[in-house]
Amino acid sequence: MPTSPDDSTEVRIQKAAKTIFTRKGLAGARMQDIADEAGINKALLHYYYRSKQKLFEMIFEEKLIELFTNLQVILESDLPFDEKIKSFIEKESDLLSEFPSLPIFVLSEAWQNPDYVERLLQTLPIKLIREKFKKLHKEAADGDITHEIPFHQFMINMMSMIIYPIVARPLIMPLFGLDEKDFANLMEQRKSIISKILLENKPKDM
Amino acid sequence: MPTSPDDSTEVRIQKAAKTIFTRKGLAGARMQDIADEAGINKALLHYYYRSKQKLFEMIFEEKLIELFTNLQVILESDLPFDEKIKSFIEKESDLLSEFPSLPIFVLSEAWQNPDYVERLLQTLPIKLIREKFKKLHKEAADGDITHEIPFHQFMINMMSMIIYPIVARPLIMPLFGLDEKDFANLMEQRKSIISKILLENKPKDM
DNA sequence: GTCTATAGGCGGATAGAC
C-alpha cells in the first residue's frame, strides 16, 4: 500500500500512519515521521485526527481486524472441515508473507495495553466468531477423524505454526543463516507441513 | 526477581531496568520509571550506565541469551533424542510461565533493530549451537523414527507451539474467554500435546 | 556514590495567517 500523490490528504495520512506505526509502534513513532511519509505538514495531522492517540487507535483497530479477517471468511465458508483448514493456512500464510510486520505490531501493542485490546475484541463480532467456532468444532467432531486434541489447543497449534515463524523472523534468519529467499521458501514449504500436522491432530469434543 | 533494598545500587538498577524495559520496551521506557523502580535518583542511572541505550543493551543481551539458555542446556545433555525434546518443552514452558513477557520483549526489539540483533547473535556461541543442532539432527536421523520433516521446520514447529501462545496471550485470553487460571491450565496441558505432535513429526535428513 | 538543579532538545499540540 504505497503512499500515492493521487490520494486525498486523509487517505495519505492513513497510509502513512499505517506504515510508521506498524514499523515503530505507538511509543516509537513520531508525528513528524508520519507527516514526512504522507508528504504533508505536522499540523495537518492534528487537523484530521485530534491527537496521536486517536490516529493510532484508528490504525490499530484496523490492523487487529485484518489479522482475523481470513479466519472469519473461512469460518463462514461452506467447505468441509479439512478444506477449511487448508484454505486458512494458505490464505493466512500469504497475507503474512505480504505484511510480515502485521502480527508483531498487533501483539506488542496488545501487551502494552491489554485492557484496551480486550475491550476492543468485545466490540468486534467476537460472539459471532465464537458461534462459528462452535460450528467448526462440531463439524470436526462429526467427521471421520481421530478426535485427539481439545479444540482450543487445535486452534492455538494452528495459529502458532502459521504466525510464529513470521514473528520470530529476525531471530530465525540469522540463527539458521537464511537470506530473504531461503526464508520465503521455508514459509512456502511450511504450508503443507502445517496442514499435515494439523489434520493428523484434529480437535475432539471438549 | 523483586527489587530488594538489600541489593547493591548496581544490582537494584539492573533489576529495575529489566522490569521496566521488558514491560515498556526501549521507546516506551522512561529513565524516571527505572529510577523510581530502583528507589534511586535518575542521575545515578547515568553514573552507572552512561546512557539509556547502554543500559538497554545490557538488559536486552541478557534477555536474548535467557531465551536460548534452555535450548543450549538440552543440546549439551546426554539424553536420547525424544527425551531431549520432552525435557526442552518442559523447561521452556516453565520458564515462559514464570516470565511471560520475555519473548514479546525480545521479539519486538528484534523487529525494531534487526541488524543489531543479527550482530549480537553472531557474537553469541551461535556456531557452537549450529554444531549441536547438527549433532541433534544426526541423532534424530539415526534413530528408529519416521523421518518426515526437514530439520529447520521441526525446530520452528517446536518453538512456535511453545512460545507463540505466550506471545499471543493478550488475544487468546479474551478470544477464548479464559481467566489466568484457565490459561495456566491450558499451557500445562499443552506440554504433552506438543510433545506428542513433535515426536510424530520428527526431522528427516535435509 | 548519591543527591538537587538545570541544561538542552525533542515532540505533541495549538494559534493564526493565507
Next chain:
DNA sequence: GTCTATCCGCCTATAGAC
C-alpha cells in the same frame, strides 16, 4: 485545508554540591 511559527511539557543527560 494547508501552511509557518511557536508554545510548553517531557525526557535524557550533565554540572556541581555534599
